[in-house]
Amino acid sequence: MAGLSLELIGLQLFAGLALGSVYVLLAIGLSLIFGMLTVVNFAHGAFFMLGAYVGLWLLSIGVNFWICLVAVPLIVGGFGLAVERTLIRPLYGRGIDYPLLLTFGLSYIIVELVRIVFGKSGYPVATPDALQGAVDIGVGYFPLYRLFVMGVTALILVGLWLFLERTRYGLIIRAGARDAQIVRVLGVNISRVWLMVFGLGCGIAGLGGLLAAPLQGVIPEMGGPILAEAFVVTVVGGMGSLMGAVLAGLLVGVVVSMTSLFAPEMAKVAIFALMAVVLLIRPQGFFGRAGLMS
Amino acid sequence: MLRVEKLNAWYGASHVLQDVSLEVNRGEIVCLIGRNGAGKTTTIKSIMGLMERTSGSVTFEGHELLGRPAHERFAHGLAYVPEERRIVTGLTVRENLRLGLVSSPNRKKEAELIDRTAEIFPRLAERLDQTAITMSGGEQQMLAIARALISDPKLVMLDEPSEGIMPVLVDEMFELFQNLKAGGTTILLVEQNVELALGVADRAYVLDQGSVVHHATGAALLADAEIQERYCSV
Ligand SMILES: Nc1ncnc2c1ncn2[C@@H]1O[C@H](COP(=O)(O)OP(=O)(O)OP(=O)(O)O)[C@@H](O)[C@H]1O
Ligand SMILES: [Mg+2]
Numbered sequence: 153m154a155g156l157s158l159e160l161i162g163l164q165l166f167a168g169l170a171l172g173s174v175y176v177l178l179a180i181g182l183s184l185i186f187g188m189l190t191v192v193n194f195a196h197g198a199f200f201m202l203g204a205y206v207g208l209w210l211l212s213i214g215v216n217f218w219i220c221l222v223a224v225p226l227i228v229g230g231f232g233l234a235v236e237r238t239l240i241r242p243l244y245g246r247g248i249d250y251p252l253l254l255t256f257g258l259s260y261i262i263v264e265l266v267r268i269v270f271g272k273s274g275y276p277v278a279t280p281d282a283l284q285g286a287v288d289i290g291v292g293y294f295p296l297y298r299l300f301v302m303g304v305t306a307l308i309l310v311g312l313w314l315f316l317e318r319t320r321y322g323l324i325i326r327a328g329a330r331d332a333q334i335v336r337v338l339g340v341n342i343s344r345v346w347l348m349v350f351g352l353g354c355g356i357a358g359l360g361g362l363l364a365a366p367l368q369g370v371i372p373e374m375g376g377p378i379l380a381e382a383f384v385v386t387v388v389g390g391m392g393s394l395m396g397a398v399l400a401g402l403l404v405g406v407v408v409s410m411t412s413l414f415a416p417e418m419a420k421v422a423i424f425a426l427m428a429v430v431l432l433i434r435p436q437g438f439f440g441r442a443g444l445m446s
Numbered sequence: 447m448l449r450v451e452k453l454n455a456w457y458g459a460s461h462v463l464q465d466v467s468l469e470v471n472r473g474e475i476v477c478l479i480g481r482n483g484a485g486k487t488t489t490i491k492s493i494m495g496l497m498e499r500t501s502g503s504v505t506f507e508g509h510e511l512l513g514r515p516a517h518e519r520f521a522h523g524l525a526y527v528p529e530e531r532r533i534v535t536g537l538t539v540r541e542n543l544r545l546g547l548v549s550s551p552n553r554k555k556e557a558e559l560i561d562r563t564a565e566i567f568p569r570l571a572e573r574l575d576q577t578a579i580t581m582s583g584g585e586q587q588m589l590a591i592a593r594a595l596i597s598d599p600k601l602v603m604l605d606e607p608s609e610g611i612m613p614v615l616v617d618e619m620f621e622l623f624q625n626l627k628a629g630g631t632t633i634l635l636v637e638q639n640v641e642l643a644l645g646v647a648d649r650a651y652v653l654d655q656g657s658v659v660h661h662a663t664g665a666a667l668l669a670d671a672e673i674q675e676r677y678c679s680v
Contacts, residue, residue: 320544320548320553323537323541323544323545323548324545324548326534326536326537326541327534327537327541327545330534330535330536331532331534333496333516333528333532334528334532334534334545335545336496336515336516336517337494337496337516337517337520337525337526337528338520338545338546338548338549338593338597339517339520339521339548339549339550339597340517340548340549341515341517342517
């Protein structure tokens with residue numbers, strides 16, 4: 153354990169929160185989509201990867217990073233809208249397994265298309281100039297870009313919270329997740345709400361992919377592992393719970409980051425062990441509703 | 447105002463409504479009675495657009511509604527209070543009321559309408575910022591009714607609103623129905639509490655095994671012990 157200082161642990165903790173931020177961006181979309189539509193979106197990792205690739209492409213044609221931050225979620229979210237409208241909508245009312253299988257298959261198709269268009273090998277993505285370097289955060293120097301990722305995630309969360317708590321659409325979403333029929337008889341076109349929620353979740357996943365690109369580069373398969381991790385996050389946090397997704401996302405990030413410091417060979421297993429423990433103690437996760445799946 | 451003609455409805459393959467015809471005129475209270483499983487709930491769900499498979503005709507102020515989605519029927523002025531009190535328990539009372547206005551052109555007057563609702567339902571007024579789950583069953587039912595009324599619908603359909611509610615509140619509720627009628631709202635009411643319901647109803651339809659078997663004024667049915675015995679006793 154020589155060389156492990158408090159500073160190192162502190163820095164690793166921050167690294168964990170930065171990693172957790174990316175998980176949060178995936179998990180809130182998964183959770184919103186599941187809570188509202190009861191669709192387990194297995195293509196969520198593919199939307200994340202698309203975000204990274206759309207970003208890569210926009211940057212390569214000279215679009216600046218700040219514009220990408222807006223354009224990427226819009227493009228990926230728009231693609232999500234098209235997917236819901238044409239592929240998922242016909243499956244509503246048939247149970248949870250149809251959309252699950254559909255999105256599972258879709259994710260393979262998206263990955264294959266990206267391989268065809270961009271090639272099988274990955275690309276590095278440069279950190280934007282303005283966000284290079286490190287800043288002193290008290291326990292040591294921490295990469296500015298990771299702080300930026302945490303900041304963007306925090307902004308998204310605050311924005312989403314205000315949207316859900318303070319707007320008419322947010323009220324419709326909160327009520328519709330619990331009782332869609334009531335919202336319909338009160339005059340809401342619920343199909344449109346489901347469409348928008350799906351698009352919103354996919355757009356946020358796309359943003360996550362763009363933000364992750366400078367940290368890990370892009371490859372067509374990048375959505376796979378992170379989807380598994382994001383599922384762990386939603387299960388630990390409680391399916392359908394946003395608060396749960398946020399807290400569990402940060403927790404999982406910290407657990408991964410800490411185990412890779414102390415026992416690197418355990419890093420990938422640790423989160424599944426965490427999930428098993430949480431499920432044994434609290435099967436519905438931190439904030440989940442018991443019996444949601446039945 | 448509302449005209450239902452030869453309405454048929456199915457749950458999967460089971461054909462539960464057979465050629466139901468009924469009519470509700472503006473300003474009336476019309477009551478739908480019949481024993482458990484007679485098809486009362488299915489009838490109003492079909493009128494509101496919540497049944498997957500229906501045939502026949504449902505017109506409201508001359509517009510054919512059959513085949514139109516539920517949210518469009520709301521826009522025509524129909525409101526529906528379902529049988530289990532379906533308020534959203536995680537939301538506050540005020541949020542539940544706001545939910546009643548999310549799609550209504552009246553939502554610009556939201557604050558004013560919530561005040562007006564609070565005057566009509568004093569029990570809700572005291573609890574506007576409480577989560578709805580903290581309220582008693584009867585209060586939750588009042589909230590469900592208030593939420594349906596806040597948008598000023600032309601026709602309100604209520605499914606067994608007095609079920610499982612303490613008598614004081616039931617009396618309040620029936621007084622409310624009479625006030626609503628006096629104010630020009632039309633009501634289609636499903637009730638197990640036959641005597642109370644027929645007491646306020648202008649007309650009533652008796653359903654049995656998915657068909658209308660009898661139709662009379664409220665007063666006539668109230669006096670008709672034989673029909674009540676045959677079709678309504680449990
Ligand atoms: N979801 C469903 N699936 C299949 N059959 C159903 C369903 N709901 C009701 N039914 C059947 O349809 C028929 C009519 O039911 P409905 O609920 O309309 O009766 P009701 O008059 O409202 O009865 P109650 O007084 O018990 O509320 C019954 O035979 C019932 O068993
Ligand atoms: Mg019923």
